[in-house]
Amino acid sequence: xxxxxxxxxxxxxxxxxxxxxxxxxxKIRETCRLYGFxxxxxxxxxxxxxxIKHTGxxxxxxxKEMYTFTSRGGQxxxxxxxxxxxxxxxYLEHNLGANLPVAKLYYLSRIFxxxxxxxxxxxxxxxxxxxxxxxxxxxxxxEVISLAWQLFxxxxxxxxxxxxxxxxxxEDRPAYRQALREYAEPILEELCPTCKERxxxxxxxxxDCKVPxxxxxxxxxxxxxxxxxxxxxxxxxxxxKYLDSLGINYTVDPRLVRGLDYYTRTxxxxxxxxxxxxxxxxxxxxxxxxxxxxxxxxxxxxGFGIGLERLLLTLEGHDIELPGVPKPQVFVAAxxxxxxxxxxxxxxxxxxxxxxxxxxxTGRSLKAQMKLADKYDAKIVLIxxxxxxxxxxxxxxxxxxxxxxxxxxxxVLSTVKDxx
RNA sequence: GCGGGUGUAGCUCAGUUGGUUAGAGCGUCAGGUUGUGGCCCUGAAGGCCGUGAGUUCAAGUCUCAUCACUCGCCCCA
Numbered sequence: 001x002x003x004x005x006x007x008x009x010x011x012x013x014x015x016x017x018x019x020x021x022x023x024x025x026x027k028i029r030e031t032c033r034l035y036g037f038x039x040x041x042x043x044x045x046x047x048x049x050x051x052i053k054h055t056g057x058x059x060x061x062x063x064k065e066m067y068t069f070t071s072r073g074g075q076x077x078x079x080x081x082x083x084x085x086x087x088x089x090x091y092l093e094h095n096l097g098a099n100l101p102v103a104k105l106y107y108l109s110r111i112f113x114x115x116x117x118x119x120x121x122x123x124x125x126x127x128x129x130x131x132x133x134x135x136x137x138x139x140x141x142x143e144v145i146s147l148a149w150q151l152f153x154x155x156x157x158x159x160x161x162x163x164x165x166x167x168x169x170x171e172d173r174p175a176y177r178q179a180l181r182e183y184a185e186p187i188l189e190e191l192c193p194t195c196k197e198r199x200x201x202x203x204x205x206x207x208d209c210k211v212p213x214x215x216x217x218x219x220x221x222x223x224x225x226x227x228x229x230x231x232x233x234x235x236x237x238x239x240x241k242y243l244d245s246l247g248i249n250y251t252v253d254p255r256l257v258r259g260l261d262y263y264t265r266t267x268x269x270x271x272x273x274x275x276x277x278x279x280x281x282x283x284x285x286x287x288x289x290x291x292x293x294x295x296x297x298x299x300x301x302x303g304f305g306i307g308l309e310r311l312l313l314t315l316e317g318h319d320i321e322l323p324g325v326p327k328p329q330v331f332v333a334a335x336x337x338x339x340x341x342x343x344x345x346x347x348x349x350x351x352x353x354x355x356x357x358x359x360x361x362t363g364r365s366l367k368a369q370m371k372l373a374d375k376y377d378a379k380i381v382l383i384x385x386x387x388x389x390x391x392x393x394x395x396x397x398x399x400x401x402x403x404x405x406x407x408x409x410x411x412v413l414s415t416v417k418d419x420x
Numbered sequence: 421g422c423g424g425g426u427g428u429a430g431c432u433c434a435g436u437u438g439g440u441u442a443g444a445g446c447g448u449c450a451g452g453u454u455g456u457g458g459c460c461c462u463g464a465a466g467g468c469c470g471u472g473a474g475u476u477c478a479a480g481u482c483u484c485a486u487c488a489c490u491c492g493c494c495c496c497a
Contacts, residue, residue: 005487005488008487008488008489059495060494060496061495061496064421065495065496082496082497111497113497115494115495115496116421116422116494117488117489117490118490118491119491120497121495121496121497125497126497127497128497129497194494208495210493210494210495258496259495259496260496269497276491277491277493277494278496281497283496283497304497305496305497306497307496307497308497309497310497333456335455365455365456366456367455367456367457368449368450368457369456369457370456370457370458371456371457371458372457373456373457374457374458375457381456383456385455387455395456397456397457399457399458402457404456
């Protein structure tokens, strides 16, 4: 064993597991194709400032979880701790809003956060995210939520719960914030230290507190829904109507606020009952101000992120059948120098014809090679020894029926293709 | 950042009150026919007992530290 090991909170995804990853990735790509979302790939790191400004200065992500380093040129760079700011940056940099009225983007990328690792929480994780930029219509919200729902459904997950809330727009926020502060002021001394801090910096997050006493004290606090302006209210109601007609179950959770600063109006989370503390499998919402704040024209947008490790853990907890490593269809067992010369060519011919073919590379006995073929679960074994070489034939064994016959080497390909 | 649990072969785990060469099952490799798989039998390889220090005549076993994993808090995907 090497004296090195993977850094804390990172993991090797081994060949035995990659087929499962490819499986969910292919489901993701297919779902995105159906919904008309196209893939975007942005850099692994960005200017640190991008996240500070747009993920938000009051977030934990920015305050204590970023992998920040200085480049040789003296620039401060950060491994992306979430996908949205980089995607929006690319959208603006390349003027992706110019061609079509709405940009529908998706990404599969690695995300980095310096956190304490736990089941379903890593320092490097894979995330599937979607961003829909350019529509303020509730239809856009419905489409984005529907996409996530459809993905879960196509993977066989039916017990995922959707939680929904509306935080209101920039017009409603000050009044609500004020009301919340007014409510909290008399009980401020009884709240936990973090909530006291939130009172000043970001009062909304007080609703999110898990401390029992805070929960109790804030139980009757006004929710953002109570302060929605007419437009926001209608937006939220229309979205719910759409979700109803889509048959998507949801619960409105007036305390759902999420930990990123940029959200406006719709926020949502999909939760699974099977992951313990890390039960949020998908989180997202609207961020109607970010694009303008980044220097673009006022442009409404929304999106979500899905943690693939969590998604996979959920699937594995459901006994959903997941693919294993691919199997060769044919195994070629060669004995002796002359046979190997024939084999090299035969292997290439079979593969060129689209037949997955395996062989032995360690000069084992025929018995050992048969065992290997069995382990690979090959349907057909082609045996080539001195006798076969001198007669210009190969021995073809059907591993299931155990039937065995000799066929001319020229006919191998057609015979094999018939049998598969 | 805080609190609890765990750490012995590739994998899953045993290792008695500290006491000689650290065990099992699975897996791997070889043999049981001269060119033939699954079952069975035999044998072999494979272990800085996570790492470092300490206590002791003696440490896988006790103490401390450290690292990693894991569960909860926090946060989030």
